[in-house]
Amino acid sequence: MNIVSLEETPSLKRSIDQGTGTQREAVTGILQQVKERGDEAVQEYTQQFDKVTIADPRVTEEELSEAEAAVGEETRTVIREAIENIRDFHERQRQETWITTKEDGTILGQKITPLDAAGVYVPGGRAAYPSSIIMNVIPAQVAGVERIVMVSPPQENGKLEDIVLFTAKELGVKEIYKIGGAQAVAALTYGTKTIDPVDKITGPGNIFVALAKQLVYGTVDIDMIAGPSEVVVLADESGHGDYIAADLLSQAEHDPMSSAILVTTSRELAEETAVEVKEQLQTLPKKEIAEAAIRDHSTIYVADTLAQAIAAVNELAPEHLELHTAKPWDIVSKIKHAGAIFLGENSSEPIGDYFAGPNHVLPTNGTARFSSPLNVEDFTKKSSIISYSEQALRENGGKIAAFARLENLEAHARAIDIRLEKGAGHGKTTGS
Amino acid sequence: MNIVSLEETPSLKRSIDQGTGTQREAVTGILQQVKERGDEAVQEYTQQFDKVTIADPRVTEEELSEAEAAVGEETRTVIREAIENIRDFHERQRQETWITTKEDGTILGQKITPLDAAGVYVPGGRAAYPSSIIMNVIPAQVAGVERIVMVSPPQENGKLEDIVLFTAKELGVKEIYKIGGAQAVAALTYGTKTIDPVDKITGPGNIFVALAKQLVYGTVDIDMIAGPSEVVVLADESGHGDYIAADLLSQAEHDPMSSAILVTTSRELAEETAVEVKEQLQTLPKKEIAEAAIRDHSTIYVADTLAQAIAAVNELAPEHLELHTAKPWDIVSKIKHAGAIFLGENSSEPIGDYFAGPNHVLPTNGTARFSSPLNVEDFTKKSSIISYSEQALRENGGKIAAFARLENLEAHARAIDIRLEKGAGHGKTTGS
Numbered sequence: 001m002n003i004v005s006l007e008e009t010p011s012l013k014r015s016i017d018q019g020t021g022t023q024r025e026a027v028t029g030i031l032q033q034v035k036e037r038g039d040e041a042v043q044e045y046t047q048q049f050d051k052v053t054i055a056d057p058r059v060t061e062e063e064l065s066e067a068e069a070a071v072g073e074e075t076r077t078v079i080r081e082a083i084e085n086i087r088d089f090h091e092r093q094r095q096e097t098w099i100t101t102k103e104d105g106t107i108l109g110q111k112i113t114p115l116d117a118a119g120v121y122v123p124g125g126r127a128a129y130p131s132s133i134i135m136n137v138i139p140a141q142v143a144g145v146e147r148i149v150m151v152s153p154p155q156e157n158g159k160l161e162d163i164v165l166f167t168a169k170e171l172g173v174k175e176i177y178k179i180g181g182a183q184a185v186a187a188l189t190y191g192t193k194t195i196d197p198v199d200k201i202t203g204p205g206n207i208f209v210a211l212a213k214q215l216v217y218g219t220v221d222i223d224m225i226a227g228p229s230e231v232v233v234l235a236d237e238s239g240h241g242d243y244i245a246a247d248l249l250s251q252a253e254h255d256p257m258s259s260a261i262l263v264t265t266s267r268e269l270a271e272e273t274a275v276e277v278k279e280q281l282q283t284l285p286k287k288e289i290a291e292a293a294i295r296d297h298s299t300i301y302v303a304d305t306l307a308q309a310i311a312a313v314n315e316l317a318p319e320h321l322e323l324h325t326a327k328p329w330d331i332v333s334k335i336k337h338a339g340a341i342f343l344g345e346n347s348s349e350p351i352g353d354y355f356a357g358p359n360h361v362l363p364t365n366g367t368a369r370f371s372s373p374l375n376v377e378d379f380t381k382k383s384s385i386i387s388y389s390e391q392a393l394r395e396n397g398g399k400i401a402a403f404a405r406l407e408n409l410e411a412h413a414r415a416i417d418i419r420l421e422k423g424a425g426h427g428k429t430t431g432s
Numbered sequence: 433m434n435i436v437s438l439e440e441t442p443s444l445k446r447s448i449d450q451g452t453g454t455q456r457e458a459v460t461g462i463l464q465q466v467k468e469r470g471d472e473a474v475q476e477y478t479q480q481f482d483k484v485t486i487a488d489p490r491v492t493e494e495e496l497s498e499a500e501a502a503v504g505e506e507t508r509t510v511i512r513e514a515i516e517n518i519r520d521f522h523e524r525q526r527q528e529t530w531i532t533t534k535e536d537g538t539i540l541g542q543k544i545t546p547l548d549a550a551g552v553y554v555p556g557g558r559a560a561y562p563s564s565i566i567m568n569v570i571p572a573q574v575a576g577v578e579r580i581v582m583v584s585p586p587q588e589n590g591k592l593e594d595i596v597l598f599t600a601k602e603l604g605v606k607e608i609y610k611i612g613g614a615q616a617v618a619a620l621t622y623g624t625k626t627i628d629p630v631d632k633i634t635g636p637g638n639i640f641v642a643l644a645k646q647l648v649y650g651t652v653d654i655d656m657i658a659g660p661s662e663v664v665v666l667a668d669e670s671g672h673g674d675y676i677a678a679d680l681l682s683q684a685e686h687d688p689m690s691s692a693i694l695v696t697t698s699r700e701l702a703e704e705t706a707v708e709v710k711e712q713l714q715t716l717p718k719k720e721i722a723e724a725a726i727r728d729h730s731t732i733y734v735a736d737t738l739a740q741a742i743a744a745v746n747e748l749a750p751e752h753l754e755l756h757t758a759k760p761w762d763i764v765s766k767i768k769h770a771g772a773i774f775l776g777e778n779s780s781e782p783i784g785d786y787f788a789g790p791n792h793v794l795p796t797n798g799t800a801r802f803s804s805p806l807n808v809e810d811f812t813k814k815s816s817i818i819s820y821s822e823q824a825l826r827e828n829g830g831k832i833a834a835f836a837r838l839e840n841l842e843a844h845a846r847a848i849d850i851r852l853e854k855g856a857g858h859g860k861t862t863g864s
Contacts, residue, residue: 092530108790111773131839218799246847280843339815342818348820349847352816358542369548372813384772396783406507409782414681415678422672
């Protein structure tokens with residue numbers, strides 16, 4: 001692994017796959033077809049892309065029970081405990097509606113309302129990711145979203161993976177459809193005879209899913225379009241090269257585009273880590289992927305001072321940040337941009353991916369400068385509340401009308417004037 | 433104004449101007465030029481579009497003082513009071529960092545951090561909108577954003593409007609540039625010699641500004657691309673046609689695309705309001721605009737029951753909702769989708785536009801189903817905090833590794849295994 005001394009500011013920005021023109025056209029066509037022809041079009045695309053004919057895409061109670069039976073006891077326990085921890089953490093993110101009252105009788109406030117319906121996309125194919133289902137469904141459930149819909153492309157046998165169905169069942173997700181790709185995003189956005197539309201679509205997917213989400217954004221809300229995963233480890237001489245190397249590689253195995261970076265004040269640790277990465281890499285099942293990520297997108301930076309190292313971390317604004325320093329809590333307040341901060345050598349990033357409680361859907365590619373982990377608020381929206389009293393109107397109406405005229409909005413001003421003129425004496429009475 | 437009985441569900445969706453291909457190309461070119469050539473390109477575009485040569489775009493202390501002197505006393509008072517009210521409301525939106533500790537020594541939490549820098553776009557031209565400056569700057573200030581940059585296109589005399597500069601001065605905005613259009617968005621996104629880049633760009637603008645914001649989204653964050661403004665009034669027989677008409681027209685005067693809708697259970701009120709709209713329209717300075725909005729995008733719906741009327745309002749998911757009913761508070765809990773809810777006949781929408789306290793930047797075009805008013809959170813981001821204890825790792829490590837293997841991520845599992853193997857006995861000690 002490449003060791004360089006930290007000079008010019010490093011960057012994590014990699015170009016996210018925006019898809020080819022052909023891919024965009026294909027996706028635009030799919031969206032259009034599903035919008036116009038609904039279920040029929042969805043079924044055709046499922047035949048074309050998933051190589052299976054699905055008459056009724058809705059997953060049945062039987063399928064859910066079969067899946068549960070097929071999953072081993074250890075797996076059940078692990079998933080149940082993970083769900084418990086993650087739900088517990090997200091419960092603490094819940095926001096309450098509030099109001100504030102003024103002496104003149106005016107009441108102002110902010111109302112929190114859950115979205116009506118959320119759609120969660122679950123990728124199919126080789127690897128099923130129950131953790132992704134948990135991390136996308138729980139914030140919506142805690143927010144109070146009444147209708148949560150899951151979609152996932154069927155295998156050629158016309159079924160979904162047992163682990164996917166079991167996780168959904170454990171979470172209490174009841175509306176699940178065996179559809180995937182851009183056609184699933186279209187069905188969730190525009191609705192079909194069998195699938196009602198949703199307000200927000202989250203969850204990872206391939207380039208076609210990502211493009212579809214980009215194109216429907218505005219009609220529905222979406223989560224971020226995630227870039228390749230990344231970890232930055234900040235370490236002083238107290239860090240352990242073998243632990244750090246293992247954590248760097250756990251990022252690297254995700255994707256050849258993944259990025260694993262160590263910023264350390266210790267040249268010795270830098271060299272120790274480089275050796276460990278090389279050794280541990282040899283026996284990894286996903287050796288080729290990890291090797292590419294380490295070679296092309298990963299670096300060890302040696303900094304002169306901890307302050308310089310921290311500055312570099314803030315420049316990187318990483319998705320995951322691990323602090324392997326003697327006093328990690330002394331550094332937290334200095335970290336300005338990071339999706340998740342892991343403190344101390346015990347806090348290996350996979351703990352956050354699966355089990356600890358916080359969400360693993362995190363801002364990538366430097367967007368931690370302005371984006372947050374997926375959270376309960378993402379499945380709620382706010383409405384301002386304004387109940388203006390007659391006294392407040394009498395006292396402030398003139399100023400409000402004057403402000404409106406300042407902006408040449410005469411009708412705005414007159415809406416106030418007419419109330420000041422007619423006031424309480426005005427015919428019918430209302431209970432405002 | 434058109435009166436129809438409420439049958440099929442109404443919709444507020446209007447197609448938002450996405451710009452022509454030519455416009456998109458132009459904006460893409462401008463972004464590219466400014467990214468490559470910086471200040472020089474910005475100056476050229478200012479000459480081309482604003483018809484003035486600006487050597488140094490930075491607004492000086494002198495200009496700010498001159499502007500303040502030029503603004504009348506009444507105006508100063510109104511703006512100062514508005515700022516006070518709006519700041520007070522937004523202070524209540526502030527979120528705090530929190531942590532939760534577990535008996536095994538684990539600490540989890542959510543860190544709130546303000547964005548480093550925010551850019552506020554202020555449209556130039558005929559009408560200056562101090563309220564827009566206030567509504568965009570205050571949430572960023574309350575969030576704790578250290579650097580707030582304002583940009584606005586210069587007039588042909590090379591200056592900004594006095595009222596714009598005065599409002600900025602009152603708010604304490606010190607970094608202001610006399611640049612506008614797509615070139616200003618580009619400068620804020622990529623930075624130039626004289627202007628450092630920002631993390632988020634908010635504020636209204638013409639189609640070129642809107643397109644530029646769409647194109648830079650991802651590199652920086654932006655606020656929503658707002659559609660034409662809209663108001664929905666929900667009224668029973670206690671409503672006053674003249675008040676309601678005045679409020680409908682205050683929306684209608686914004687834009688020929690604006691939408692003003694009354695949903696009422698009273699046929700009598702419907703007719704009274706229609707007459708009032710017609711009459712009040714005659715003497716409006718912006719008669720033509722308002723007339724077009726009323727004719728093309730506005731309707732009065734008569735509902736059989738209040739429940740039916742409320743359902744229609746939730747279908748519409750309006751930007752502004754006024755409740756002119758005998759008991760507006762009885763309805764609030766039934767309103768699922770609205771940017772701002774105005775309760776009672778005194779709560780005319782302009783009160784919220786300028787003075788009450790809540791933000792006037794609201795979701796339009798039905799996006800209140802999933803979007804919120806501009807608020808303090810929009811200028812902060814969250815970071816998850818995970819400090820896992822050695823005890824927790826020993827107790828849960830096995831499960832975490834098992835979960836990782838469930839997803840075929842062996843390197844993830846090994847990052848846990850290596851810690852379980854070496855554990856506390858591991859060479860150097862860290863203070864995690």
